[in-house]
């Protein structure tokens with residue numbers, strides 16, 4: 484029995500966006516918009532963030548120039564032989580909030596995970612003209628199909644918490660925070676309130 | 680007469696449970712998601728539930744975990760008092776987890792709490808033993824990701840808070856969790872007992888088949904009321920709106936001290952992986 488009935492075309496009708504994000508594309512992405520990402524992004528979660536910031540503290544260079552890039556919060560499961568990657572959906576973003584403003588200062592253009600960001604991160608995003616996207620939490624098997632290449636960049640000893648470089652195709656996400664400072668989660672909550 | 684079971688059998692069973700749970704969602708959660716999709720009125724939420732079902736389908740057919748966070752392992756063992764395990768039961772369970780996570784290409788997500796160094800094996804699992812009547816062993820395996828586990832909460836409410844205080848607390852916690860635990864969620868609630876008991880009740884509530892009502896009529900009524908109120912808050916699927924923030928609320932109760940009303944909330948994500956076996 485197929486489980487699928489409703490609108491299987493859904494994923495084919497999202498707004499196509501190339502990575503890294505062009506400076507003139509960023510302001511066109513509005514909170515609530517569904518996008519399909521294509522191109523190169525970098526990954527990192529708790530340990531990668533901790534170590535990136537430790538390098539900055541020591542005045543050392545980072546393993547990659549994050550300016551203009553998208554940082555995806557993910558800790559993939561191991562790839563079976565012959566596969567590009569295991570499951571690779573987003574992890575919860577608030578755990579990175581302590582570190583994100585520093586990376587935004589370096590010109591990081593976008594972050595992607597799931598769940599709301601702190602007021603400090605939101606303010607830093609607005610200051611630096613960055614956006615935040617949420618992908619589909621818990622859809623790691625489906626999202627893995629959108630990852631065409633995965634390469635270790637740094638912190639390999641951190642296992643799933645290492646930093647990788649992904650090439651993605653038609654990777655679905657929702658814009659949560661746009662450069663105007665709007666927050667889609669808050670907009671959903673507001674709308675519910677006004678409906679009563 | 681003692682029935683003998685070799686610990687090798689238990690090790691093998693646990694490793695199969697680990698691999699099975701990570702890849703194949705059980706009919707109860709799939710049915711709950713299908714019903715939520717059919718009930719959902721917000722188009723985006725409906726589409727996302729559809730994606731979650733597609734994801735479950737891909738995971739099972741292509742042997743990719745449903746979610747990359749294959750969790751820490753919680754193992755509930757109901758050990759019949761007429762069973763004699765030959766060998767080391769605790770070690771067999773841990774070894775089963777280690778083998779399952781290695782051979783199943785599952786993510787190792789367990790680390791030292793202070794140094795944050797990964798143990799590399801996804802062990803130790805958290806194991807709870809119950810000694811029960813009979814000559815069987817029931818093993819319930821519940822790998823749990825941390826997007827949802829981090830949203831857990833516990834309060835020692837005063838008895839004066841009453842049922843209304845308890846209801847308000849649960850709703851407040853689910854709303855505060857927002858989209859972090861990947862809604863639609865299953866909400867496990869413990870009420871009563873004491874500090875450690877109430878947390879265990881909330882976790883055990885998640886072992887119930889999704890949507891199965893409590894045997895106590897007044898508790899079943901509370902479950903329905905909480906489910907309705909949570910879903911009226913409008914956060915919906917992944918915090919993007921709709922009427923399916925929660926798929927079910929399960930409440931487990933236990934008598935408490937006359938001076939106390941402990942309440943615990945343990946949220947489980949839509950990737951509600953659980954398996955059990957009776958040996």
Ligand code: SF4
Pocket residue numbers: 572573574620621622746747748749823824825826827859860861948949950
């Ligand atoms: S909350 Fe559940 S579905 Fe979401 S990322 Fe964590 S384990 Fe996966």
